[in-house]
Amino acid sequence: MATVFLTGFPGFLGSALVERLLDRHDDDMTVTCLIQSKYRKQAEERAADIEADADRIDLLEGDITDAGLGLGDAYDDLQDETVEAYHLAAIYDLTMNREPGKQVNIEGTRHVLEFVAGADVDRFHYVSTVVVSGLYEGRFTEEMLLEGQRFGNHYESTKHAAEVLVQERTDEIPTTIYRPAAAVGDSETGETQKYDGSYAFIEALLEQGEYAVVPAPRGAGDAEFNVVPRDYVVDAIGYLSDIDESEGKVYHLADPDPPSTVELIKTLGEAAGKTKTFVPPYPKGVVRGLLESLAPDHELVESGGFEFQTWSASFDCSNTIEDLEGSGIACPRFEEYAGDLVAFYRNHPEIDDAGMR
Known part of the structure; x- marks a missing residue:
């Protein structure tokens, strides 16, 4: 059965995004969530909350820091079944040490990229962050990334390095990148x-x-x-990930004002x-x-x-505003x-x- 592969469940954004994906796809499409064993109970409870579609959520324990995603023999079968992928999993901690950030944010992204490259995906959706701008001064556009900027912490630097990896493979993997600002509540x-x-x-x-x-x-x-409510981020990703125009683009999911x-x-x-x-x-x-x-x-x-x-830095949202036009989705x-x-x-x-x- 064809499946959508997603990391970052049952996290803050991932939990809400899974609901959007289930609503979008037909009943014969499942969403396979790669989860850490320590979040198994939380993931099961969150999946059960999605009552109508709980049976279409597959929870697979794994680890993105492992080259095989911790999946063992299930790796090849899942790769064959995956038609779309969303990578949200990351350490979000401005005070984290370099090594865990490197293992999860950089190497984890590298391993997910290898998995996706071997799958026949229609699209790879990567959730980055606006703080790839680091300590850049001035207007940071959606086309900018390698600007010689310095970084204030290991979260910024490791997420920047991870997005560099993703952008280096966009010729090989059809990709859309989303850079949310700091997400707050609904x-x-x-x-x-x-x-x-x-x-x-x-x-x-x-x-x-x-x-x-x-x-x-x-x-x-x-x-x-710059903060944005979670529902705006998830609604925007849900919409933009479903249009042909978004392939190859980067979107700042930030407050334009x-x-x-x-x-x-x-x-x-x-x-x-x-x-x-x-x-x-x-x-x-x-x-x-x-x-x-x-x-x-x-x-x-x-x-x-x-x-x-x-x-x-301030963040230009031109791609986002243009491609969300007519959707009814806008940052409040x-x-x-x-x-x-x-x-x-x-x-x-x-x-x-x-x-x-």
């Missing part, structure tokens, strides 16, 4: 699997009274803080019901030092997210869904900053 419900990145601002705001103070590094009033860091914090403050939110500018080292001494476990300290408060403005993010955070304190992408 724009309608606020639902998310983890609280990281910009959720540190929500945490800081809700810990304070009617008047809140959230210091930010100098330059945060001018720097774009993002708020600055200061604007984002103040919008969250308003959504949290604050009478006034003050965002005083301080040297980055001072803000970091204060948090490290007063709240060493705060998400802003642990996540490495300081750099993104003064992001030096941050202020339209900020309240949903805050409400979900308030109502679900059991969620933490751990999770899969």
Whole structure:
């Protein structure tokens, strides 16, 4: 039976994307998800949630860091059956060490590419990230990749190296690349699997009274803080992956008109019901030092997210906007869904900053 191969289930994006793929394809098409053994229970529960199509989801335990994807004898049969592939699995951690990032993000992508190259796929869909831009200053287009940029952490550098591998084989493998900005919860419900990145601002705001103070590094009033709701990312991938025009293209799934860091914090403050939110500018080292001494476990300290408060790049979304035209899919403005993010955070304190992408 023909199948769609997918990595990154039951992760944040992968879980939602599987539903879109099942809806798109006929009942005789399955989706085969390569899962880590430690996520078996979570994957089974997530598949069961998709009640109407749970029997069309095949869960195969494996490991992308293994050249054979940890599949053993099942490798060749799965390769023969695969007609389309989506690679989402990655370590998303701005503070990760180089070696695990290399093994998962770079070597894992290399191994998936080898698998796909041996399959007769109609298309390979690779989920990259806008932070392949690294510390590039200025407008970063969808055609740019090798710009001599430096990188602020091993997540950026390993995801960049992985996309280089993918782009090097586009003549051989029909490919579409998606570069999401930082994904947050659903724009309608606020639902998310983890609280990281910009959720540190929500945490800081809700810990304070009617008047809140959230210091930010100098330059945060001018720097774009680009986040996108999960449903936009998944809807865009679901649509773009199904059109012929997307072959060979790169898509920035980012907010084309993002708020600055200061604007984002103040919008969250308003959504949290604050009478006034003050965002005083301080040297980055001072803000970091204060948090490290007063709240060493705060998400802003642990996540490495300081750099993104003064992001030096902005992202051109021309390919995305052009090819989504007429689809009804567009990135909502941050202020339209900020309240949903805050409400979900308030109502679900059991969620933490751990999770899969």
